[in-house]
Amino acid sequence: AQSVTQLDSQVPVFEEAPVELRCNYSSSVSVYLFWYVQYPNQGLQLLLKYLSGSTLVKGINGFEAEFNKSQTSFHLRKPSVHISDTAEYFCAVRSTTTSGTYKYIFGTGTRLKVLA
Amino acid sequence: DVKVTQSSRYLVKRTGEKVFLECVQDMDHENMFWYRQDPGLGLRLIYFSYDVKMKEKGDIPEGYSVSREKKERFSLILESASTNQTSMYLCASSSRQGLGNTIYFGEGSWLTVV
Numbered sequence: 001a002q003s004v005t006q007l008d009s010q011v012p013v014f015e016e017a018p019v020e021l022r023c024n025y026s027s028s029v030s031v032y033l034f035w036y037v038q039y040p041n042q043g044l045q046l047l048l049k050y051l052s053g054s055t056l057v058k059g060i061n062g063f064e065a066e067f068n069k070s071q072t073s074f075h076l077r078k079p080s081v082h083i084s085d086t087a088e089y090f091c092a093v094r095s096t097t098t099s100g101t102y103k104y105i106f107g108t109g110t111r112l113k114v115l116a
Numbered sequence: 117d118v119k120v121t122q123s124s125r126y127l128v129k130r131t132g133e134k135v136f137l138e139c140v141q142d143m144d145h146e147n148m149f150w151y152r153q154d155p156g157l158g159l160r161l162i163y164f165s166y167d168v169k170m171k172e173k174g175d176i177p178e179g180y181s182v183s184r185e186k187k188e189r190f191s192l193i194l195e196s197a198s199t200n201q202t203s204m205y206l207c208a209s210s211s212r213q214g215l216g217n218t219i220y221f222g223e224g225s226w227l228t229v230v
Contacts, residue, residue: 009156034218042160043120043206043221090158092219101147101166101212102176104219108158 002095004033004074006107012083014115020112021076021090032094033074034104039087047089048055050074050090061085086114118143120222122207128228135194139207146212148190149219150174150182153204159218162205165190166212197229 003026013019023032032051036044048059055067065076074091091107123138128216141148145150147166151159151174161174163182171182179201183191190209194201 006158009189036221041224044208045221046218049218094217097166097172099166099170099172101172102210102217103147103149103161103164103172104208104210105161106151106159108156 002028002093002105003033004091004093004105004107006009006091006110008110009108010111010113010116012113015083016080018079019077019081020045021089021112023074023076023093023107025072025091025093026072033065033067034092034094035059035063035074035076036090036092036106037061037087038090038109044090047076081112081114083116085112085113087112118220120151120207120209120220122205122222122225124225125223126165126226126228128230129194129197131195131198131229133197133229134215135197135205135227135229137194137205137207139190139192139193139222141190141220142188143209143211143220145185145209145220146187147210147219148184149208149210150190150192151206151208153206153224159206163191185207194227197227199229201227202229203227 007040034049050067150162165171165184176208181193207222
């Protein structure tokens with residue numbers, strides 16, 4: 001079964017500093033990967049997704065992620081964070097089920113805390 | 117705009133009660149999901165449905181059941197609520213068409229069982 005691992009449960013970073021949130025996935029022939037963000041007391045919203053093609057994916061709010069097949073990683077980056085980026089970030093992979101449909105497997109999340 | 121609506125944001129129920137969590141999506145999506153979110157555990161899939169009246173167990177189905185009588189509506193049922201089911205419940209939906217489809221989430225339902 002496919003899975004994702006988020007290595008860091010919490011990442012504190014100062015405002016305007018760069019940040020990288022790490023995600024590793026279990027190897028598969030084809031893989032669809034996602035990053036979602038959750039602000040306090042809200043549901044999750046899509047930041048970006050990798051389907052195929054260019055390994056560098058750009059998302060909303062200045063975030064980007066790089067798909068690295070040899071390292072089975074899909075790390076999320078932002079060159080300069082803002083206080084408003086404080087949130088929880090989830091990496092996810094789409095997995096095909098026995099019935100031929102899809103389900104989405106999420107990591108345990110990384111809590112990004114931006115400090116003034 | 118995409119919309120997944122969960123009927124209750126905050127619920128408090130007593131141990132042993134039967135609890136219904138309702139979710140409606142307006143995007144004509146085939147797939148609907150119920151996740152449970154707990155600190156340090158991320159999102160865990162309880163059940164999902166890929167068509168009306170069709171369902172599959174996720175990773176933690178014990179103590180839960182689901183119902184999908186109409187395409188737009190997916191209900192999560194706690195047959196006899198217990199305190200260890202106190203959690204945030206998230207409903208989501210996605211299309212089955214195409215590749216790598218985005219999954220859309222509702223705002224979540226906070227359930228406290230006392």
